[in-house]
Amino acid sequence: MTFLHTAVETAPSPLAAERPMVAFEAVTKRFGGADDKSQFTALDGIDLSVARGAITGIIGRSGAGKSTLIRLVNGLEKATSGRVVVDGVEVGALSENGLRDLRRQVGMIFQHFNLLSSRTAFENVALPLEIAGLSAKAIRDKVVPLIDLVGLGDKSDRYPAELSGGQKQRIGIARALATSPKLLLSDEATSALDPETTQSILALLKRINAELGLTVLLITHEMEVVKTIASDVAVIDRGRIVEAGRTFDVFTGAKHETTRSLLSAALGTNLPEWIRSNLKPQPSVGDRVLVRLIFFGSTAFQPLTARLVTELGADVNILAGTIEEIAGEPYGSLVVAYPADPAVTERAARFYAATGLSTEVLGYVA
Incomplete structure (x- = not known):
């Protein structure tokens, strides 16, 4: 405290x-x-x-x-x-x-920890305080609570070679916090x-x-x-x-293509290569449309997929999906495929508008 x-x-x-x-x-x-x-x-x-x-x-x-x-x-x-x-x-x-x-x-924590191998965990955290000219007592009063904060109170006298990667990073975080x-x-x-x-x-x-x-x-x-x-x-x-x-x-x-590319794997909606390679921007007779359904806010907990199948009156295939949290808020993503028949896609559009479900057309496959 x-x-x-x-x-x-x-x-x-x-x-x-x-x-x-x-x-x-x-x-x-x-x-x-x-x-x-x-x-x-x-x-x-x-x-x-x-x-x-x-x-x-x-x-x-x-x-x-x-x-x-x-x-x-x-x-x-x-x-x-x-x-x-x-x-x-x-x-x-x-x-x-x-x-x-x-x-x-401004504290800084690094990918490779940057701890001094010849100094103990306590001494690594104390280093910026020593450079600042604090007394030994003031340093101890600051460093001990910091090492406790990162959960390594029993590792104070250990050297970096004796610590795991996660423990080294915790010491790096404690050191970054040393100057408040x-x-x-x-x-x-x-x-x-x-x-x-x-x-x-x-x-x-x-x-x-x-x-x-x-x-x-x-x-x-x-x-x-x-x-x-x-x-x-x-x-x-x-x-x-x-x-x-x-x-x-x-x-x-x-909205930006770079963002979408970076996020595709993180949101669990990557499609198999054989599907991606066959996607077309425009439909032909008999094709199926691939649509990403995005669930959040008021749609996150509603059984909308089952209602979609009933509404369309057509075969709906689920190709990929995930349910998770983003920054503490619920989020779901589902990629479905159904006939690209104009009557079916018109019913789907009305359903999406009525329920507030966010969608994105990914393309068409035979």
């Missing part, structure tokens, strides 16, 4: 409560000189706000610009143009001393972990966010991570934000 009292600061001013914790304003980042033919634009006109107290995920393929984006937040990289503002302070305008102060307020940061950055923090360990680390991050009110900005290529803990998400592709919003809204109503 001591940790909770020391980590949470006094209530923010109304102005602080209104402004985002992080704001990217028309941010562009290029590598290479202006006359360099190999100049590369990693980020191109990024506008994005990270809400205070939220868990925000940045998702995208490898090379999309995720790591560059997060390195701008703590000043490890500097924007070529535009502004990166953290808690009202423009990062690019800070002196070296200002950057050091900023980095004490306002913002926690996560750079692919679960990519090196097995699925079960990943879930335990995500549960820990959710708990830290809830108990401490700590803003979390995480980058990942794992859709499952964002779906599990992020309240908000932004999709980055080739250095540009192509879609952003509430995680549930983006996952259930993806």
Whole structure:
């Protein structure tokens, strides 16, 4: 309990409560000189706000610009143009001393843990406090509750080589929290972990966010991570934000092709290759139409599939489906096929309109 009292600061001013914790304003980042033919634009006109107290995920393929984006937040990289503002302070305008102060307020956890092999778990967590010049007693008063918070109170004297991957990451999280940061950055923090360990680390991050009110900005290529803990998400592709919003809204109503591609496996609606390869954009006589039915909100708990079969009066095949939660909200997806006969599809359209069921026509097969 001591940790909770020391980590949470006094209530923010109304102005602080209104402004985002992080704001990217028309941010562009290029590598290479202006006359360099190999100049590369990693980020191109990024506008994005990270809400205070939220868990925000940045998702995208490898090379999309995720790591560059997060390195701008703590000043490890500097924007070529535009502004990166953290808690009202423009990062690019800070002196070296200002950057050091900023980095004490921004914790960072890494994919490969970055623990010092010659130091115990306790000593690894204590390192940023030693650098800050705290006394031995003050360090102990801070580190012990932190290690307890991440569930490793009995591992304080162990060295990294004696810890599992998940335990190493927990120590990395405790170290990131040592300076009582306002913002926690996560750079692919679960990519090196097995699925079960990943879930335990995500549960820990959710708990830290809830108990401490700590803003979390995480980058990942794992859709499952964002779906599990992020309240908000932004999709980055080739250095540009192509879609952003509430995680549930983006996952259930993806508009950009990149988002849909990234989410197809995460939402459990991948079709077998033999079906995908035979999909046609227009029907022929005797074809069947493939439709994705999306259940959420008022439709999540209604027996609409059974009613659809009755309404159509035709054979309906279920090809793929899933029932799960996205950012804590129920979501179901079902891919069905039925005759592409105009009379049948007209009855289906009336049914969807009457029930409010969201649908997407995927194509037609013989």
